[in-house]
Amino acid sequence: MTTHRHRLLGATALALSGALLLAGCNSGQQDTAAEVDTEAPVTISVSNKPTAESPEELASFERRLEQFTTEHPNITVEAEETEFEPDTFQALLAGGQLPTVFLVPFTEMQGLIARQQVADVTDYLGPHEVLQSINPSVNEVVKGDDGGTYGVPTNAYSMGLIYNRALFEQAGLDPDAPPTDWEGVREAARAIEEGTDAQGFATMTTENGGGWVLTTTSYGFGGLMQSEDGTQATVDNEATKEVLQTYREMRFTDDTFGDNFLMNYDDINNAFAAGQIGMYVQGADQYSTMVTTKGMDPEHFGVGPLPQTEDGLGTLGGGTVAIVNPTATPEEITAAMAWIDHYYFQRYSDEEVARADAEASVADGLSVGVPALPLLDQEADDRYLGWIEDQINVPRENYTAYLESTRTLPLVPEPPVKAQELYATLDPVVQAVLTREDADIDALLAEAQSTVQSAIELG
Amino acid sequence: MTTTTTPPATGTTTAAGPAPQPSRRTGAVARWLRHGGLSTLVFFLPLLLCFGLFSWWPIARSLLLSLQQTNFLTSRWVGLANFERVLADPLLLTALGNTTWFTVLALVIGFPVPVVLAVLIAELRRARAIASVLVYLPVVFPPVVAVLLWKTFYAPGAEGLFNTVLGWVGLGPFAWLNNGDMAMPAIVVQATWATFGTATIIYLATLMGIQTELYEAAETDGAGIWSRLWNVTLPQMRGVMLVMALLQIIGTFQVFTEPYVMTGGGPENRTLTLLMLIYRYAFVAGDYGRATALSLLLALVLAVLSAVYLWVTRRWSTS
Numbered sequence: 001m002t003t004h005r006h007r008l009l010g011a012t013a014l015a016l017s018g019a020l021l022l023a024g025c026n027s028g029q030q031d032t033a034a035e036v037d038t039e040a041p042v043t044i045s046v047s048n049k050p051t052a053e054s055p056e057e058l059a060s061f062e063r064r065l066e067q068f069t070t071e072h073p074n075i076t077v078e079a080e081e082t083e084f085e086p087d088t089f090q091a092l093l094a095g096g097q098l099p100t101v102f103l104v105p106f107t108e109m110q111g112l113i114a115r116q117q118v119a120d121v122t123d124y125l126g127p128h129e130v131l132q133s134i135n136p137s138v139n140e141v142v143k144g145d146d147g148g149t150y151g152v153p154t155n156a157y158s159m160g161l162i163y164n165r166a167l168f169e170q171a172g173l174d175p176d177a178p179p180t181d182w183e184g185v186r187e188a189a190r191a192i193e194e195g196t197d198a199q200g201f202a203t204m205t206t207e208n209g210g211g212w213v214l215t216t217t218s219y220g221f222g223g224l225m226q227s228e229d230g231t232q233a234t235v236d237n238e239a240t241k242e243v244l245q246t247y248r249e250m251r252f253t254d255d256t257f258g259d260n261f262l263m264n265y266d267d268i269n270n271a272f273a274a275g276q277i278g279m280y281v282q283g284a285d286q287y288s289t290m291v292t293t294k295g296m297d298p299e300h301f302g303v304g305p306l307p308q309t310e311d312g313l314g315t316l317g318g319g320t321v322a323i324v325n326p327t328a329t330p331e332e333i334t335a336a337m338a339w340i341d342h343y344y345f346q347r348y349s350d351e352e353v354a355r356a357d358a359e360a361s362v363a364d365g366l367s368v369g370v371p372a373l374p375l376l377d378q379e380a381d382d383r384y385l386g387w388i389e390d391q392i393n394v395p396r397e398n399y400t401a402y403l404e405s406t407r408t409l410p411l412v413p414e415p416p417v418k419a420q421e422l423y424a425t426l427d428p429v430v431q432a433v434l435t436r437e438d439a440d441i442d443a444l445l446a447e448a449q450s451t452v453q454s455a456i457e458l459g
Numbered sequence: 460m461t462t463t464t465t466p467p468a469t470g471t472t473t474a475a476g477p478a479p480q481p482s483r484r485t486g487a488v489a490r491w492l493r494h495g496g497l498s499t500l501v502f503f504l505p506l507l508l509c510f511g512l513f514s515w516w517p518i519a520r521s522l523l524l525s526l527q528q529t530n531f532l533t534s535r536w537v538g539l540a541n542f543e544r545v546l547a548d549p550l551l552l553t554a555l556g557n558t559t560w561f562t563v564l565a566l567v568i569g570f571p572v573p574v575v576l577a578v579l580i581a582e583l584r585r586a587r588a589i590a591s592v593l594v595y596l597p598v599v600f601p602p603v604v605a606v607l608l609w610k611t612f613y614a615p616g617a618e619g620l621f622n623t624v625l626g627w628v629g630l631g632p633f634a635w636l637n638n639g640d641m642a643m644p645a646i647v648v649q650a651t652w653a654t655f656g657t658a659t660i661i662y663l664a665t666l667m668g669i670q671t672e673l674y675e676a677a678e679t680d681g682a683g684i685w686s687r688l689w690n691v692t693l694p695q696m697r698g699v700m701l702v703m704a705l706l707q708i709i710g711t712f713q714v715f716t717e718p719y720v721m722t723g724g725g726p727e728n729r730t731l732t733l734l735m736l737i738y739r740y741a742f743v744a745g746d747y748g749r750a751t752a753l754s755l756l757l758a759l760v761l762a763v764l765s766a767v768y769l770w771v772t773r774r775w776s777t778s
Contacts, residue, residue: 086742094531111745115530206723208743259615261637262725326532420743431726435637451549458544
């Protein structure tokens with residue numbers, strides 16, 4: 001009798017589990033974007049609300065928010081000043097405090113998608129024509145292996161050669177003609193070294209910066225760090241060897257690389273803003289950091305395209321992506337996409353909004369017209385820039401070569417698997433080449449290759 | 460109307476007849492309450508909550524995380540796979556070697572300094588208080604500020620502060636942090652500067668507590684200054700010195716701020732420590748399973764060190 005009852009209970013439990021499982025599957029299928037009640041009341045939270053230190057931007061944000069809630073009376077938006085920090089992102093997620101819409105750097109996207117820490121928004125793009133017309137090479141960063149879309153890029157730039165125009169002039173170089181190949185970079189570095197008190201060239205070497213820039217520069221030399229599907233590490237390639245050989249010659253033959261080879265992002269930016277460095281490879285968006293944050297003279301900041309060899313593949317992209325909290329309900333994702341469309345893209349379709357935003361930024365002393373990649377297509381970008389022409393406070397005429405390259409130089413995506421670990425593995429390689437004249441480049445890359453391959457295989 | 464009375468705890472009966480015997484548990488609770496158990500609990504509760512929430516629960520959670528693969532939304536039990544992945548990481552041995560090297564250097568360079576300083580300050584007839592304040596001053600510096608300051612001092616060019624000073628006597632310039640052999644000792648010197656004040660004050664307090672009769676007796680026996688130091692001072696301080704040495708080993712094994720800020724683990728991972736590796740697992744790779752697994756392994760090593768510490772101090776205190 002007891003056995004029979006246990007069997008009965010077991011069968012019932014199994015049936016119930018199966019039913020629940022099916023119900024779960026069904027409910028998952030039902031909760032698609034198509035089934036969402038777009039009129040139902042919903043509350044979302046959004047990050048990166050301007051702080052009180054930028055009163056005009058804050059006022060502009062609040063105007064836009066009010067306009068949004070007028071147009072979408074069922075959506076309540078709770079704005080937070082929270083910003084992305086590598087140390088706090090996981091805690092926000094674990095604690096259920098991650099805002100519904102959150103801005104993250106391009107470099108984080110691949111890891112977030114791999115760890116399933118970001119919502120798949122593919123099915124929610126339908127009603128938003130503008131979100132479907134994002135520059136395809138920029139949009140690559142939000143694509144998963146499954147072809148899904150996991151976010152919306154809100155600004156984009158490409159890596160280029162940042163240089164100090166004032167030092168170029170002092171060294172007798174033409175600040176309007178930045179070097180386009182590495183021989184040119186070496187010559188310019190020597191001229192800066194001889195004609196000024198600054199060091200000719202520099203690169204980041206710590207906190208993954210060394211590997212990041214080495215990867216970018218390798219693209220310009222024609223090499224990739226991983227196979228396209230991310231299953232094979234290709235760190236030990238000829239292009240990367242050439243880059244490291246160039247580093248070595250600039251360091252030990254030309255003596256144009258300075259003497260500090262433990263530089264992180266802040267170190268190198270501070271040194272550049274202080275006029276201690278002639279050139280380095282970094283994102284074109286550095287303009288804002290240099291001029292607005294560090295007080296560099298806008299006329300001294302220069303950016304050119306990433307120098308390429310004959311085999312050059314292009315350059316790496318960077319920027320910001322608006323992601324949606326992976327725990328968001330379909331209603332919340334729908335509302336989030338409406339907010340992203342409204343807040344980040346209305347400037348491309350509404351002249352009044354474009355001008356008001358630009359005026360607020362100028363009033364707060366921020367940079368308007370920073371060299372960047374077209375977020376949509378060139379036509380939309382030109383139209384937007386035309387609307388805000390009289391508000392542009394960035395000397396864009398100084399970046400002609402870079403701006404032209406945004407139309408021609410291909411954007412090469414980041415290594416698809418464990419990019420940050422790959423960069424971390426390459427930091428010591430760059431440090432070795434710059435600190436030891438006898439460093440064995442072949443051996444260093446062979447070891448890095450093995451380490452990265454192991455990391456890929458470990459999963 | 461009927462009333463009920465609580466039977467006395469002693470178990471006496473009332474005139475109305477035999478009262479029910481209080482259970483042993485009720486009696487114990489009553490006794491506990493009478494002896495102030497409730498107030499003890501009330502006072503203990505905040506402590507219990509604080510430790511529970513901010514110490515014990517995170518430790519238990521770490522233990523769970525080390526056995527899981529998690530993205531903080533869904534978790535999967537992976538057994539000891541995280542530990543296997545940590546042990547298979549070639550950087551583990553590098554980090555362990557570097558951390559041990561830092562600990563040894565900190566012991567060799569950093570341990571004698573406060574002892575010597577404390578003895579010297581104790582010998583001062585005047586300005587002992589000022590000397591103590593000056594010695595303790597570096598401890599008051601916020602750690603990151605102090606580390607950044609020293610990073611500037613260690614600037615590798617001829618214009619760096621240390622290189623400028625050494626240049627006056629014809630030495631250098633040295634690469635300091637940029638040199639794989641010099642980086643770790645340079646960090647240890649900074650760490651010693653930042654922490655020796657606390658140890659000096661503790662040693663000084665110990666020295667002040669040594670009975671003067673011992674020195675007087677030694678002097679009567681004809682002992683000179685070195686003999687007094689060797690036969691009176693050091694034996695009187697040995698208990699504290701041992702405790703300090705072992706606490707220093709445990710502390711230095713967890714070094715993070717100094718190499719993280721000064722070198723980022725470079726050059727060529729020569730200053731990568733175990734805590735930096737844990738940080739990389741968690742915040743660079745987003746792999747909390749591996750990070751907690753290595754944390755637990757480190758905790759295990761430190762627990763063994765603590766056991767040694769207890770064993771040795773007991774042995775010394777009874778000898």
